[in-house]
Amino acid sequence: MGNQVAILLRKAPYGSVYTAEGFRTIMGIAVFEMDICVVCVDDGVYALVKGQNPAKLDIKPLGDGFPALAEFGVQSFYVHDEALARRGLTADDLVVPVQVASSSQIARILEESGKVLPF
Amino acid sequence: MMLYTVNKSPFSTNHLESALRIAPTGAPILLYEDGVYAAARGTQVVALVQSALADHPIYALEADLEARGIHMVLEGIQVINYDGFVQLVEKQDVAPWL
Numbered sequence: 001m002g003n004q005v006a007i008l009l010r011k012a013p014y015g016s017v018y019t020a021e022g023f024r025t026i027m028g029i030a031v032f033e034m035d036i037c038v039v040c041v042d043d044g045v046y047a048l049v050k051g052q053n054p055a056k057l058d059i060k061p062l063g064d065g066f067p068a069l070a071e072f073g074v075q076s077f078y079v080h081d082e083a084l085a086r087r088g089l090t091a092d093d094l095v096v097p098v099q100v101a102s103s104s105q106i107a108r109i110l111e112e113s114g115k116v117l118p119f
Numbered sequence: 120m121m122l123y124t125v126n127k128s129p130f131s132t133n134h135l136e137s138a139l140r141i142a143p144t145g146a147p148i149l150l151y152e153d154g155v156y157a158a159a160r161g162t163q164v165v166a167l168v169q170s171a172l173a174d175h176p177i178y179a180l181e182a183d184l185e186a187r188g189i190h191m192v193l194e195g196i197q198v199i200n201y202d203g204f205v206q207l208v209e210k211q212d213v214a215p216w217l
Contacts, residue, residue, distance in 0.1 A: 012128050014186050015153035043131050046156070046187065054186035063188070086130060088161025 004035040006113035009044030013062045014054055019047045022119030023065055030072035037076035038066075039109060040098075044119075045083045048094040063095045070096075078109050120145055121214040122207055126152035129164045136167065138216040144174045149207060150196075151180040158184065158192040168193055180204060 007026050013019040029036050040048060052063040066077075077098040084090060084100065091098050101109065110116050123142045129135040135150075135157050142148060148171065150158055157164050158179040171177060172195040179192055181200050192198060199207070 011131070012153045012156065012187070014183070015126070015128070043128050043153070043156075049188040051188035051190060052186060053188070054182075056182035057186050059186070061186075086163040087156070088159065088163075088165075 004037060004113040005029055005115045005117060006110055007036065007038045008110070008116050008118045009038065009040045009047050010042045011119065012043040012046045013052065014057065014059060018119040019044075019062055022047075022117075023062060025117060025119070026069060026074060027072065030069065030074050033073060036074050037078060037109065037113065038069075038074065039078045039080075039106060040083065041080045041106060042083055045079055045087060045089060045094075048077070048079070048096060048098065049089065050093055050095050066096050078106060080106055120147070120211060122147050122149055122211050123214045123216055124149045124151065125154040125157070125216050126150075127217075128153040129157040129167070130162075134216050135164070138214075139167070139171050139175075142175060142214075147176045147178065147207065147211070149178045149180070149204070151183050151204070153183075153187075155179045155183045155187060155189060158196045159189045160191050160193055165193065168196075172196070178203070178207065 011018040052061045078101045079098045123138045125135050127134040178197045178199050
């Protein structure tokens with residue numbers, strides 16, 4: 001069990017409050033300079049998709065926030081390969097550089113982190 | 120003929136599949152909120168949606184597509200704005216597949 005916190009995003013960004021709350025939690029943890037990584041599985045990969053424009057929903061674009069996290073030392077993004085493939089997406093469609101990971105790699109990242117916060 | 124509305128992702132729920140199983144031929148389907156992910160190109164539900172397009176008019180709400188970064192929808196899907204949404208709901212009763 002490590003000292004890293006893994007933020008596990010599994011839901012699409014605007015249909016519920018989970019992604020926004022996950023992002024707030026990342027910010028909250030990052031300012032304490034704790035080691036943190038973001039793991040996107042299932043619809044969580046949609047949080048990182050480029051070109052989000054929720055102006056007509058009167059919401060701020062969630063995707064835009066992720067690149068700025070580098071300033072707070074959050075640079076580890078892992079994305080499930082099968083989740084991308086099912087949705088017709090590749091790493092090029094995402095707002096930050098990510099490490100595309102297999103199911104077993106995702107499991108290992110979670111295990112090595114030790115602390116998993118699910119959103 | 121009722122309007123079937125689907126607002127959940129086809130990848131995390133069976134709502135779209137379920138609605139399509141029940142909706143009679145010709146019944147219009149409206150995708151909104153996370154339901155619009157079904158309208159995107161190149162996904163694993165393209166075959167499901169394309170076969171549905173043979174039997175149903177399918178609409179997707181523009182504001183929800185834009186929010187999610189979906190700029191190209193599958194051919195045959197009609198993109199509508201909020202006025203179009205209201206017109207559809209006025210025209211027929213709604214079967215919300217929540």
